[in-house]
Structure formats: C-alpha cells, structure tokens
Amino acid sequence: MxxxxxxxxxxxxxxxxxxxxxxxxxxxxxxxxxxxxxxxxxxxxxxxxxxxxxxxxxxxxxxxxxxxxxxxxxxTIEGTVDLLQNQEYEIDRQIRELQKQKKLIQKKNQHIKSMLMKPLGIPFLNEKQKKKIAKVNMSNKDLEDAEMSFRKVVNTLPKLNDIFNLELLYEINYEEFNKKREVKYNIYFNIIDNNIEDDKNIKICELKEGVYASIFCIDYYENYEKYIKQLLKFIKEESLKVEGPLYESYIASEFCDDKEKGFMELFIKITKAHSKK
Structure with a gap:
C-alpha cells in the first residue's frame, strides 16, 4: 500500500x-x-x-x-538554465534599483538632519546656493489649484515622480501678503534631470543664490501665518530690503492627533542688512 x-x-x-x-x-x-x-x-x-x-x-x-x-x-533542463540566467539579470537590475533608492533615502535623511540643526521658530540670515527649479503653469493661484496643477504635471514627468526627489516650493507674492494679507500661490519643484525643458506645463527657472531671511518651524499648516509675520517683523527690525517673493519649502511631515504637522522653511531673498548707528 x-x-x-x-x-x-x-x-x-x-x-x-x-x-x-x-x-x-x-x-x-x-x-x-x-x-x-x-x-x-x-x-x-x-x-x-x-x-x-x-x-x-x-x-x-x-x-x-x-x-x-x-x-x-x-x-527542460535547458529551459531551467535560461530561466536561471534571466532571473540573475533581474536580480542585478533590482540591486541597481535598490542601490539607487538607498542613495536617495540617504540624501533625504541627511537633508532632514541638516535642516533640524537650524533654529526652530527663530528668524535668521541664511546663505543659499543657486538652484534649478520648475514653475508649474496654473490658471488660478489658490492652494487647491496649486496642488492639483502640480500633481497633474508630475504625472507627465515620470523621472520626477519620486517622493524622495521632489522638493516643493510654494511662492507667495510678498507685496500682496504684506499689504493685504492675501495669499496667491505659485508652485515650483526641484529639477534633478537637466534634460527637462520648458513646455506647456512648466517653465524652467532658478532660485537665485544669495542671502535669505529664513525661519524653520514644525507646526500645523493653519499656523503658518504666524511664522510669516515673525519673518516680516525680523526683516523690518533688521532694516533689510526684500528682493523677490516669499517661499514656503516643505522638508518633511509628521502626524500628531490625527493631523499633519509640516516641517517647513519660510524664506525670502534680501539685501545685506544696513549697519546700525
């Protein structure tokens, strides 16, 4: 049996x-x-x-x-050999992808760590390097339109559709906000791939190098205006001259009490402080 x-x-x-x-x-x-x-x-x-x-x-x-x-x-045995060879090639491809992903994770981690070393909630002068960025074309400039326009653009650019590569910059018209407290957004993101050119969706430009008045914070998004006010107060007290728009840069986020807290930098290009007598 x-x-x-x-x-x-x-x-x-x-x-x-x-x-x-x-x-x-x-x-x-x-x-x-x-x-x-x-x-x-x-x-x-x-x-x-x-x-x-x-x-x-x-x-x-x-x-x-x-x-x-x-x-x-x-x-067959020959078929097994071919299959093993193909799987070896596939594993090599996955290793390359994982190594690439690891480098992106390391870069993101180092960036967040370096930003956490900056003072939180205290305005200061900050040197920035020139950076290639892309402006998203929008019909309107409210926050909802900015988000929708950005996501549509990213879906048309697969090379940028990686959360580790993307760094968003929300641009606010300084004059409008300072006078009317009205917020109208433009949205930008970092350009990593130099082959990307202007098209109907984006305009390639740059964030100028120079001295910026900056403030870092970790807070709920609805509280961001108080940090803008702190930054503008600092600019006024230090007799600084503004040269361009105000930017919000999102670095990372955390969840607390079922709500998202953003780790962000608010910054604006300025000329050197006037010497005080």
Missing part, C-alpha cells in the same frame, strides 16, 4: 503552513493524491518532489502563476 502523508505532516516536513498548502491546492499547483469523504487531504511521496520544485522557483522570485505555467509546459 502506498504511503500517504496528511497535510499536517507535509506542513511540518516542508516548513510550509497548512494554509499555504491549501492555497497551492486551490491554484492547481499541488493537489493532494487522496481526499477522503471527511475532506482530509493526503499526499504521496512523489509529491515531495513537486513541492521541492515549487519551493525552488519561489526562491528564484517567480510567482505561483508563473510556476504553474512552467509545470504545465514541462520545462
């Missing part, structure tokens, strides 16, 4: 869960040799070899459906 093994025994011997074996049965990958009237499943010794085959190709990274296709087509 042939020796049969219960699904529990197969589970222990193969180090696979009973649920996994039932899933293999459902997919037609590894059906039991015998199913009794009470529903108990039993497997033969030969099915260990089939199970080894499945485990081998799973470790190669193939999906269960791909393995089923291989089994149905009765893969």
């Amino acid at each position: 042939d020796k049969y093994f219960s699904i529990g025994e197969i589970s222990k011997l193969s180090n696979l869960s009973v649920q996994t074996l039932r899933h293999y049965d459902k997919l037609g990958l590894l059906k039991p040799s015998l199913v009794k009237k009470n529903g108990y499943r039993y497997y033969s010794l030969e099915q260990f070899y089939k199970l080894d085959f499945i485990i081998f190709y799973r470790k190669l990274g193939l999906s269960l459906l791909e393995i089923k296709e291989i089994m149905l087509n009765k893969i």
